[in-house]
Amino acid sequence: MMTKPSPMSHALRAWMDVFMHRSMRSWHVYVKTTGLTMPQFSILMQLHYKGACGMSEISEKFDVTAAAASQLAEKLVQGGYIERAEDPSDRRAKFIQLSPKGSDLIEAGIKERYRWMDEITSNLTAEEKGRVAGALRLLTEAAKNLEDSK
Amino acid sequence: MMTKPSPMSHALRAWMDVFMHRSMRSWHVYVKTTGLTMPQFSILMQLHYKGACGMSEISEKFDVTAAAASQLAEKLVQGGYIERAEDPSDRRAKFIQLSPKGSDLIEAGIKERYRWMDEITSNLTAEEKGRVAGALRLLTEAAKNLEDSK
């Protein structure tokens, strides 16, 4: 049996439904325009937010074998989206990072996501904008704290 | 050149980055546990939020050929996730809708998404919760208005 959600939960859920639906669709559309596949694009996103990393981290994060990670990376290197180099301190390990081309691609996608958010809020009053900003700061903080505590 | 984002934009963007990252990952993980592929799961989501629809709507929404839509639907029927029936008013057309099994699957996934949201806010004070609820209601309204005006 579910307990009835609080008014805040309800608001959070309603917002999430709208937000998820819309942003997943536009994300999907953008990836398609790039000509990359979803797994390829996801790796670029990972590199954008978390910086350079080794192959093993990729296979862990995306829950695929080392072979799969290696093959995906190879395609991204071929396409010029990432650069692959040997780790000087451990010559078995490679690390990959975004190339300028890959970086531009991801940044353009993120900007497109931001645009929608800005559009949404463009019709709010200054007072409303302040309230929204405050609330989202609270949520972001709370989310980060939760993440850290795990 | 980008103009510097307002404090509200900044808060919105920070929230979006954290939120998208986390919820996309957990969504991905959940889909994997179901044994379904992403396109299959997306169709179930569509049916959950928008209700029954015809094949042509599926191929439009997901931007694939009618053949692809038909094949995906066939697999979901085989798996028992959806039911397919003839439209009585136009016997060429079929419509598909979630079966109880499919419906349960999607609802469980959504509940899992909600759980994280509730966790996040569990450490806020009552006053903060109130502010968050109000702000999110504003955003949800604004998003819907924007959608309608297009």
Add this chain to the structure above:
DNA sequence: GTATAAAGTTTAGTCCACTTAACTAAAAAG
């Protein structure tokens, strides 16, 4: 130093989504 473990690659083969093209059947148009 030799054995073992670890990081990554290559190969062969599977599964799935997807497309094009040919098809069936029903509705709409003339």
Add this chain to the structure above:
DNA sequence: CTTTTTAGTTAAGTGGACTAAACTTTATAC
């Protein structure tokens, strides 16, 4: 009533992601 359009399916074939298994190279353990 015949023609054309519409809704959907089927079949054949392509390309990508994925895995398991065999392999190379470097680091670590004993």
